[in-house]
Amino acid sequence: MWHGEYRDPRLVEVYDAEHPWGWEDDFFMRVLxxxxxxRVLDLGCGTGRLAIAMAEAGHEVTAVDPARASLDAARRRPGAARVRWIEGSFETLPPRSFDAAFLTGHVTELLVTDEEWSGALHALRDSLTVDGRLILDGRDPAARPWRGWDRAGTERPIVLSDGSSVIAWTESVPAADERTVSVVHHYLFPDGLELTSTAVHRFRDETTLRDSLRAAGFRVDQLYGGWSREPVGLSEDGELIVIAIAEPRILP
Incomplete structure (x- = not known):
């Protein structure tokens, strides 16, 4: 899929303007x-907000993303020189190199197929030391977040750094089983230019997350439903936030 918010420099700027530091970032820093x-890995680092903060806190941070425009924006941020930036994905991760790995910003939802998801988890397990931690988030499908993904429910202005505003909205089409949702994000610029970005999101429930992590060599240590560490299903955040531990490999 296109994922223009990460690949088109104009939409990368819009994405950054709409996603300043938030309570989820505070959560990840506390977990860290x-x-x-x-040694910390930020896989799917985007424009580097969290990676730079972790590096400024004294960690050795490697930030990986497949989208060059996002990495270019990340490298322009203050403090970017503290981070090692890599253009790539989970296929490029070095083995046994990290004490913690982060997969944040609902990036898990963009690993749509079972093969992609399993491949990412196994690569992350191989990149971690024994007892290293994997921290990831995704929306809880039980909350059905896509129900409000239409123009009436999502249209909003996004103010850019120059003071101009972009009007944005989202339209979605859930699959029959509601495990996957196709979305189109619209961005209307002040000069009348409209850009769109397409994506498919895959939602995995708690049982699926636990089973797939176990199969990849992880033990789920904590699983929360919100950014204040609420139990699953008891937070308005509607999240599934996982802290998993890399277990020793069992040799045949």
Whole structure:
């Protein structure tokens, strides 16, 4: 899919303007501080907001993303020189190189097929030291977040750094089983230019997450439903936030 918010420089700017530092970033920084974690991976780092903050907190951070326009924006941020930036995806991860890996910003939903998802989890397991942590998030499909993904429910102005506003909205088409949702994001610029970005989101429930992590060599340590560490289903955030531990490989 196109994913223009990550690949078109004009939409990367819009994405950055709409996604400043938030409570989810505070959550990830607190999780990072829970244990000694010298070497950190940020997979799907986008424009680098979280990666740079982790590096400024004293961690050795490697940030990986397949979208060059996002990485270009990340490298322009203050503090970017502290981070090692890599254009690529989970296929490029070095083995046994990290004490923690982060997969944030609902990036898990963009790994649509079972093969992509399994491949990413196995690559992340191989990139972590034994007892290293994987921290990831995704929307809880039980909350059916896509129900409000239409123009009436999503249209909003996004103010850019120069003071101009882009009008944005989202339209979605759920699959019959509601595990996958196709979306089109619209962005109307002040000069009348309209750009669109397409994507498919795959929603995995708690059982699917636990089973797939176990199959990839992880043990689920914590699973929350919100950014204040609420139990699943008891938060308006409607999240599934996982902290999993890389277990030792069992040799045949």
């Amino acid at each position: 501080a829970d244990r000694m974690t010298p």
